[in-house]
Amino acid sequence: MRKNSGLRPGFSVLSVVLLLLAPAAAILYGVYGLDNRKYLLVSLVILACAILSFFLLFEQRKPPARDLVTLAVLCSIAVAGRAAFFMLPQFKPVAAVVILTGVCLGGQAGFLVGAVSALVSNFFFGQGPNTPFQMFAFGLVGLLAGLFFRHARRKPKKLFLCVYGTLSVFILYGGVVNGGTLLISGLPLTPVSYLTVCASGIPFDLTHAAATAFFLFVLSGPMMEKMERMKRKYGLMQRDDDSE
Amino acid sequence: MAVFKLEDFSFTYAGETNPALHDISFSVTEGEFLLLCGLSGCGKTTLLRQLKPAIAPRGRRTGEILFNGQPLRLAPPRSQAAEIGYVMQSPEEQAVTDKVWHELAFGLENLGLESRAIRLRTAEMASFFGIQDWFERDVSSLSGGQKQLLNLAAVMAMQPKVLLLDEPTSQLDPIAAADFLAAVKKINVELGVAVMMVEQRLQEVFPLADRVAVMDRGAILIDAAPRNAGLKLMQTHHPMARALPSAMQIAGALGGDSPLPLTVREGRRWLRGFLRDGAPAREKPEQESKEEGEPAVLMKDCWFAYEKNGTDIIRDLSLRIPKQKLFCILGGNGTGKTTALRLMAGLQKPYRGKIRVSGKVAVLPQNPQTLFLKSTLAADLADMLGFAENRDAKVKEIAELTELTALLGRHPYDLSGGEQQRAALAKVLLTQPDLLLMDEPTKGLDAHFKIRFSEILRTLMRRGVSIVMVSHDIEFCAENADLCALFFNGNVAAQGRACPFFAGNSFYTTAANRISREWFAQAVTNGDVVEQCEKIQG
Amino acid sequence: MKTNDFAKLHPVILFTYFTAVILFSMFFMHPVFLAISFFCGFLWAVSLAPRETLRFTLKCILPLAVLMTVINPMINHAGLTVLLYVNDRPITLEACAYGAASAAMFSSVLLWFSCSNRIMTAEKFISLFGRAAPSFSLLLSMVMRFVPRFKAQTRAIAEAQDGLGRGVDSGSLPTRAKNGMKILSILTTWALENGVITADSMRARGYGLPGRGRFQIYRFDSRDKWMLTILSALIFAVLFGFIKGENSIRYFPFLSLPPFSPFSFFLYICYFLLCSYPMLFNAVCEVKYHGGF
Known part of the structure; x- marks a missing residue:
């Protein structure tokens, strides 16, 4: 899918337009800027463009029914999987599912599942100013998982997955969302205040990272096996394998 | 004109050598109601899917399928999608979107209709089915029967010429199934849409069908009007004969010249004619005797509600379930049957009253798929035992008991519904329970599987297991239960040994009993009626 | 509020409204604008759900606001008007003012989101993308269908495990986590395998044919047209003021507000109308359609 649709003229024009919008907005705002709020606007515009371009890429593919259902299933597991751990609060399988999606079905699918899971999860828990950051952060976690592990000939080692899971959740996800x-908070943009915000989120981020590593350690084997079976039996997401 | 016409059609699955369907020639004419039946694995679903190219399995085809006189493979995809409606078994999985209105509109969106046209067609369909009140509801808020009706309506909104139905009522309770079948009949009669239906519930569908085709090992064995098809099945002692309507089975076993009856009403008339001379007066049902001995389950004055200050689901329930017996709990939806089972299993605690269960309890869940974990059946069963000694021997033993030995290497999801049910049973039995609780274990099983299932249950009871099952399947309970209880409003409305229990009910009883109750007080199963009649005949 | 007519407006209007108001609330640090946004957001949130809003305000917004007001001057030492020194670091008036403004900004954003969560349901949100991104909107709609179903199935699986004597909510933390994994694993297999049926059901109903349309259950009627016009006019007025620098404010190195003029008064009115738009709309509808209050 990366190869095929990335080259379609319709998409490239749109994505270029979108990606040009960001710096344009930045310059515009630089002129009329107000204190440090301009960084928020610029980052929101960039985030929106990044997320939108992935959605457009998805739209361009005209996904067949089985791919669409599988993506929907993975997003729903990421969101509803929390219910399996009703006895353990703070245990959220979202990141693990997103990473495994990236590994098995590619970076684009990883980004999509990450972003959509974050969005839908917030439909149930309430949208907030953080929604776009969460969407982008989970998307990024999935995208990079795809880029790192997708081209490996053999199945990625469990250890690497766990390390990636811990680091990506703690640094990427935590970093972006913090x-x-x-x-948003309007604190001055200095390293000190960034660290203050991070420090306030550390217990949460650490649990999240540890839970993700644990999920990946236990689930990566069976989950990959299940997805392989789907690919083998029902020819899922096959086109991009053929082109590679 | 024929909607579908098959000429010497054969089909072989990709990667296999034996054809799944061979030399099939038949046709479906306009406005006809065709029932397609056969044992599980006879190829009826495979055949039905061949008529809908979008979901036909991959493989090699010979012969021709004509749709409206043209080869089906040449029909444009758009007309294939719209004109051939297909409804599957599972009410849950078929619904694609979250809202009822969107589900109704989904097919029309795919056809690329304008919003205005979609609005009209969905409105029409919702009104035709009387589901307009649900229009803005979430699909997940509907019951199973309502979902299946919605699936039907969503297909009908595309205005098909022919409707293909693949066991659409197998996951529904009897009342929802009757509603669904009534809707199908209405479509057939009032809209003139041809119907081709694969179905297990022959009792209900036989009277609706214009024609019945019976399949056996990939070929069409019988293709005739319902009465003739039934007669042929019984004459050849085909296993499917066990699934025929009771009236038909009774009349067929007793013989006679008059045409076979299909419904209870016709059966009664037929039996009156048969017993013209020497009809005995109705005897009183025998009084039940009190059960003695240590019970498997004893419930005393139990009350239960899911929420504090919520409605009581179980009200003042006292129940005594003897050991090594099959105890069936019957009753409508929402009468507290399943809740009673959960109380016995210890999954819920009553807020008042006592429950005593002797020995170890295990529950066979309604959906066997809630148990499958591993990628082969053998591994899945072994997982139940952890690292116990002679694990493999135990797995082998249980596989033999449940007749799964040949399937141990398969993925649990590659098994058929009946096989999955037995696989789940095997898993549950590995916990070596003394009391086995089952919720609707015969749902979706065909007649043949039910017989095997009841044999397994008998073996278990001989080995000392007590069984309680919740069921809607009156015929199965009448054949196999030792004791029955009818639940109503959180309590037992009637209970007793199976035979007097059903004989004592007027409506909630088997078709055989409804046919014969005027003459025989104790005849509950088809076999009972035939036996009594033969006694009179001498 | 007896009825909520605003929620019945076309989703495009609702989305435009919330996007505009939330972005404006985020970016306008001018005290008058902050006050208007906070006041209207709070009032509307209370009228939508009095008890929840009060609880949310007391338990969540108030502590956060206090925290932000305090933290800002602690770590931001810019500004010229020094009030006092703590550990040789100056606490400035400007930083305090900025902290208070940030707190007001953040509180109003949260309040507006709480309103939006009540009005802008998932269904309305999904319908926005219907035409522009049909696959994405279908994906969202499918996820919304699956999530409740998967939750129910998770409960069924947990109960099935419980029925085998393997309770999930008992035992040590690792045991519970392991049981959770088992449930998740069973759920995944079930979901992926049965997804094939859903995909078949989609294809049987013509999914994948070229020229897929999208049914819009929401109609854009003439009232919607009028309301969108008014809304756009208000938004453009406020944006115009923003470009003119009317609602900008400088906090550092010293506080400086743009001079007050009739134009700024006009802008305040516009912003107030914008922020109280839903309440005004509901009030008008109440009088017009439902026979007064």
């Missing part, structure tokens, strides 16, 4: 909180 950055978002900082930008």
